[in-house]
Amino acid sequence: MTLSETGRSSDPVVTADGLGMTYRAPVRHSGPGAAFRSLLRKEHRDIEAVADVSFAVGAGEIVGFIGPNGAGKTTTMKILSGILHPTAGQARVLGFVPRRRQHEYLTQIALVRGSQPTAGPAELTVLDNLHYRRVLYDVPLSRFHANVEELTHTLDLATILGRQVRALSLGERMRAALAIALLHRPRVLFLDEPTIGLDASASAAFRRHIARYAADTGATVLLTSHYMAEVEALCPRVILIDHGRLRYDGSLPALATNLSPYKLLRVTTADSVRAVDWDAYGQLDATDSQQVTLRVPRRDVPAVTGRLLAEVPVADLTVADPPLEAMMDQFYRAGVA
Incomplete structure (x- = not known):
């Protein structure tokens, strides 16, 4: 892209x-013969x-x-x-x-x-x-x-x-x-x-x-x-x-x-996270006993945040972009066209 x-x-x-x-x-080929030929006829590339x-x-x-x-x-x-x-x-x-x-x-x-x-x-x-x-x-x-x-x-x-x-x-x-x-x-x-x-x-x-x-x-x-x-x-x-x-x-x-179509919602609950069907809110990215991190499409973040606050015993909720280091790493690996 x-x-x-x-x-x-x-x-x-x-x-x-x-x-x-x-x-x-200069273009260098391996081997003694190629090395000798390069003395007589040099090759280059741009x-x-x-x-x-x-x-x-x-x-x-x-x-x-x-x-x-x-x-x-x-x-x-x-x-x-x-x-x-x-x-x-x-x-x-x-x-x-x-x-x-x-x-x-x-x-x-x-x-x-x-x-x-x-x-x-x-x-x-x-x-x-x-x-x-x-x-x-x-x-x-x-x-x-x-x-x-x-x-x-x-x-x-x-x-x-x-x-x-x-x-x-x-x-x-x-x-x-x-x-x-x-x-x-x-x-x-x-x-x-x-x-x-x-x-x-x-x-x-x-x-x-x-x-x-x-x-x-x-x-x-x-x-x-x-x-x-x-x-x-x-x-x-x-x-x-x-x-x-x-x-x-x-x-x-x-x-x-541009690099990431989703945001990260980090949710800390008052109760165990196991009692909640997190797939109904987004893609589960990470979890421990009382905190989960969800990947949520950017356009859906306001609606999902509202549902979480209404339906889940939320003690704390933060919304953030994925770490820039991670996004750039993904971008460099994928390359651009």
Whole structure:
């Protein structure tokens, strides 16, 4: 299925117009004979990583850019940050063409990749790297000290500021990379799996900081993450990409409606659940001594809720969408057409 609900800003900061990226990759056959022949006659095949992707993101928006592994998310991020040149279409960020990599453009954006956290030269301490960043991005000294103080508190940097980057763990390196990326107060943040390696407490602190940063500065944030709880916490809007193509652009609640035709009714009863014919109300999903979970078609939820309250000794009743993680897992497994 192809999902559709556009959610474009009238005053975009980030625009992608028909973006495409095709790689030319060598074909390698197994065996010594094939290896020798490949020296004389090289074979290649085209890999379409991104195909005709278009969207727009406005100032102050925090947008989740989601999809399965290999969907084209990181490739799109690299195009928007200017690391890759698209083979089709065009991109604009803050009015700049990213691939030109102008200094004025680079000082207004930041790209953070959780898979390759860059915390600066490994021989320098974290604080030295922050000073180095200050010089590169012309950050006034007074603003530098204020920003470092805020980032130290938010990302718990106090114990690692004086340590060499090479001696940091993955989680510590990730926190340092985030601090360095945010030091110059970028107007656009490209966050590619930014909380890889962070524990639950650090991840929560990071989410709070990003939400507050976007609210206070009006920064635009494009976030890729496989942690749906992170997307739910930060992103009112999501863009879903699969096999290099855009499949959905809209709100999270609307995506949930598209992905799942049912809701979950969790019913806690005053008496044993065994005395009730639950099949008369919906599909039984889970049960224990005094609580059941029913799958009920969305259109039937009001009527079924009313019947339950009238006919069953209900102590508590909640209505919820299925967990987003479960819905996305089902979606990725089924694929889209």
